[in-house]
Amino acid sequence: MQPLLPYLLGADHPAGHRLTDSQTCLRAQDIDEVGDNRHTTFFEMLGNWSLGDYFKAEQIPQIWEFLTARVGLDPSRLYVTCFSGDPAHGIPKDTESAEIWTRLFTEAGLSADQVELDTEEHGGEVGSQGARISFYGKKNWWCRGGSAESMPVGEPGGPDSEMFYLYPQIQHDVAYGAHCHPNCDCGRYIEIGNSVFMEYGRTETGFEALPRRNVDFGGGLARIAAASIDSPDVFRINLMWPIVAQLEELSGRSYDTDTVAMRVIADHLRGATFLAVDGVRPSNKEQGYVMRRLIRRAIRYAFDLGLQQNFFPQIIPTVASMYTQDYPEVAERAEVVEAVMAKEEKAFRRTLNKGIKQLRGYRAGIGGAELFVLHDTFGFPVELSTEEARRQNIPLTDGWQAGFDEKMAEQRARSQAATRMKIG
Ligand code: ATP
Ligand code: MG
Numbered sequence: 001m002q003p004l005l006p007y008l009l010g011a012d013h014p015a016g017h018r019l020t021d022s023q024t025c026l027r028a029q030d031i032d033e034v035g036d037n038r039h040t041t042f043f044e045m046l047g048n049w050s051l052g053d054y055f056k057a058e059q060i061p062q063i064w065e066f067l068t069a070r071v072g073l074d075p076s077r078l079y080v081t082c083f084s085g086d087p088a089h090g091i092p093k094d095t096e097s098a099e100i101w102t103r104l105f106t107e108a109g110l111s112a113d114q115v116e117l118d119t120e121e122h123g124g125e126v127g128s129q130g131a132r133i134s135f136y137g138k139k140n141w142w143c144r145g146g147s148a149e150s151m152p153v154g155e156p157g158g159p160d161s162e163m164f165y166l167y168p169q170i171q172h173d174v175a176y177g178a179h180c181h182p183n184c185d186c187g188r189y190i191e192i193g194n195s196v197f198m199e200y201g202r203t204e205t206g207f208e209a210l211p212r213r214n215v216d217f218g219g220g221l222a223r224i225a226a227a228s229i230d231s232p233d234v235f236r237i238n239l240m241w242p243i244v245a246q247l248e249e250l251s252g253r254s255y256d257t258d259t260v261a262m263r264v265i266a267d268h269l270r271g272a273t274f275l276a277v278d279g280v281r282p283s284n285k286e287q288g289y290v291m292r293r294l295i296r297r298a299i300r301y302a303f304d305l306g307l308q309q310n311f312f313p314q315i316i317p318t319v320a321s322m323y324t325q326d327y328p329e330v331a332e333r334a335e336v337v338e339a340v341m342a343k344e345e346k347a348f349r350r351t352l353n354k355g356i357k358q359l360r361g362y363r364a365g366i367g368g369a370e371l372f373v374l375h376d377t378f379g380f381p382v383e384l385s386t387e388e389a390r391r392q393n394i395p396l397t398d399g400w401q402a403g404f405d406e407k408m409a410e411q412r413a414r415s416q417a418a419t420r421m422k423i424g
Contacts, residue, residue, distance in 0.1 A: 001216065007051050008156060008198060008214050017053035022046050022221070024327075026271050028290045031297075031383075034267045035260040037170075037187045037233045040240075041294065042271035044221040052212040056197055059215045060100040060161070063195060067163065068108075071228050075108045077166045079128070079182050079189060083159030084118055084135035089148045090206055094140070094159040097197070098133050101161070105132050117181055124177020124184060134182050142196040151202040156210060160196040164189040165223075167232040192227055193219035235263055239322055243270065246318050251305040261301040268298035269312075269341075273319045276337040277330050282344045293381045295344050300384060303352065312345045313338065351378040359388055365395045368403015375404075376411070 007013040023045050033039035050059065068075045080101050085093035098114060105112035115131035117123040120139060128134050141148060143157030151157055162182070170188040172180035182189045198214040200207045222234040229237065235244055235255075243266040244255050255262050272294040275287060282292040302311065316338050324331040355378030362370050366389050374380040380388075382404055389396055397403075 004049065004051075004216075008216075010052075010212060013051055017051045019049040019051070020047065021049070024274055026275065026290070028293075031293070035263050036185075037235075038190050038223060038226075040222065040234065040267040040270070042267060042274055046217075046219045046221055046224070048215070048217040050213075050215040052214060055199075055213050055215060056097050056100060059195060059197075059217065060097060061104060063163070063193065063217060064104045067193070067224075071224055073165060073227050075105070076110055077168075079132055079134070079164045079166055081134045081136055081140055081162045081164070081182050083140035083161075084116060084137050086137065086141065086148055091141075091148070091159075091200060093135065094161070094197075097159065097161045098135075101133055117183075120181075120183050121177075123181035124179060126181075127179025128181035136183065139183055142198075143202075148202075148207075153202050153204055155202045156198040156200070156214070157202065157207075158197045158199045158213075160194055162191050162195075163193040163219075165192050165227040167230075170232050187232060190223055190227070190232060192223045193217060235266060240266060240270075242318055242322060243315065246315055247305070247307075250311055250314060251302075251307050253305050258305055261305055264301045265298045265305075268294040269315060270319050272298070272341065273316060273330075273337060274323075276340045277327070277333050281340060289381070292344065293383060295341070296348050296379070296381055297384055297387075299345060299348055299352065300388070303356075310342065310345050310349060312341045316341050348379055354378060355380050356388070359385060359394070360392060362389075362394060365397045367397035367400045368405070368407055371400060371404040372407035372411075375408075 004013075013019065024042065025045050026042050028041060030039050030041050034041055048059075048063075054062075067073045067078065082098045082101070083094040085091060102112040111130070111132055113131040114133045114135065115128050116135045117126070117128065118135070118137050120136070123134070123136070138147060140160050140162065141157065142160045143151045143155060145151045145155065148157065164182040166189055167187075170186070172184070172188050173186040176184050176186040180186060180188050182191075194217070196216040198216070199210055201210045222237055222239065225237040225239070226232065226234045231237065234240065244262050247262050247265060248255055251258075272291050275291040275294075280287045280291050282288055282295060284292070317334070320330050320334050320337065355374055358378060359366070359374060359380070366385070371382050371385050374385045375382055386396060386400075
């Protein structure tokens with residue numbers, strides 16, 4: 001999305017007005033979701049873009065054809081969401097998309113009932129009642145800032161329409177709400193694609209219809225592949241399963257009983273491998289820190305599976321082998337990637353055991369000072385320590401974050417002073 005922004009705003013793209021792409025992405029913000037049946041931090045996103053070219057009337061039937069005729073999904077298990085409107089900003093309900101979907105479902109001999117759910121909370125209270133098309137408010141509005149209020153003047157935004165695949169083999173879990181609906185987090189409906197219709201621009205006083213409208217479709221390859229084999233679990237596709245199978249073999253454990261740990265390890269090592277291929281190296285800053293967090297968290301989970309010796313040299317080649325055909329750079333850089341990963345594993349394993357013991361010793365509570373020791377002496381990223389504390393039922397004291405930040409700032413000041421002295 002970001003690299004295309006100038007073209008979404010009107011510049012001419014050298015490849016034309018209709019683009020398709022497949023992008024690797026790493027959503028570090030999804031790290032805590034990993035462990036369920038559908039989220040990974042690293043994934044491949046399939047995209048279709050209309051830069052001022054086709055719009056809803058062409059795009060919705062096109063994606064319908066892709067999902068049903070090409071991928072072969074069962075149309076009776078497809079459910080969609082549309083935007084219910086934003087009266088406060090004078091933005092109407094997206095009836096146009098809903099009408100196109102209604103026609104497609106009806107032509108396929110399927111019901112096309114509509115339901116207004118507005119928010120996820122309300123959806124959980126009333127459920128989607130079998131409706132094919134569910135309307136939500138903010139959830140189906142797209143803009144870069146996230147909400148209509150926070151959009152700067154000149155920014156484009158618009159309604160989106162999301163596609164979900166229903167897995168009747170998954171029972172709704174009331175922990176997520178009394179009733180199920182497409183945006184319920186129980187995993188019975190899985191979002192496989194999202195079409196964003198950029199048709200409004202923010203003005204000084206409100207919104208105006210844009211003369212040049214764009215479409216951005218994004219669909220997760222793994223989720224679409226999983227749907228094509230009727231698996232609600234994305235880890236069962238052949239781009240993921242070999243990693244899990246090898247984890248089973250190395251640990252002697254089963255995916256059925258150690259599901260979460262194996263999902264976390266498989267995902268995190270795949271993400272870290274791709275970062276290494278892109279030239280990122282583990283560090284305490286920015287992308288390097290994300291990479292370090294992924295690797296160290298994977299090792300922590302592996303520890304519980306009994307994988308207490310270095311195992312990256314066995315598993316990383318398996319991870320890489322699945323991508324060598326589509327991403328030649330993975331094969332080209334395999335040796336250095338394996339070395340980088342192995343080095344980071346070795347470094348962390350030296351302190352992991354002692355770090356866990358140290359942490360368990362803080363029974364009375366963990367605050368900024370303890371988190372700093374775990375970080376500085378034992379190489380525990382702060383998120384790993386807080387996660388571990390919760391797992392061990394050790395309380396985090398009030399203000400731990402501020403305390404930790406303060407210790408980190410002090411350390412930075414100390415090292416800057418030391419550098420100045422050396423230079424001086
Ligand atoms: P979800 O609500 O399931 O987290 P999302 O609303 O965050 O999905 P989008 O930001 O709309 O998803 O991304 C477009 C598509 O990318 C989704 O329809 C889905 O197919 C895929 N996708 C999004 N997040 C992930 C993820 N963490 N792992 C795998 N695929 C994903
Ligand atoms: Mg998400």
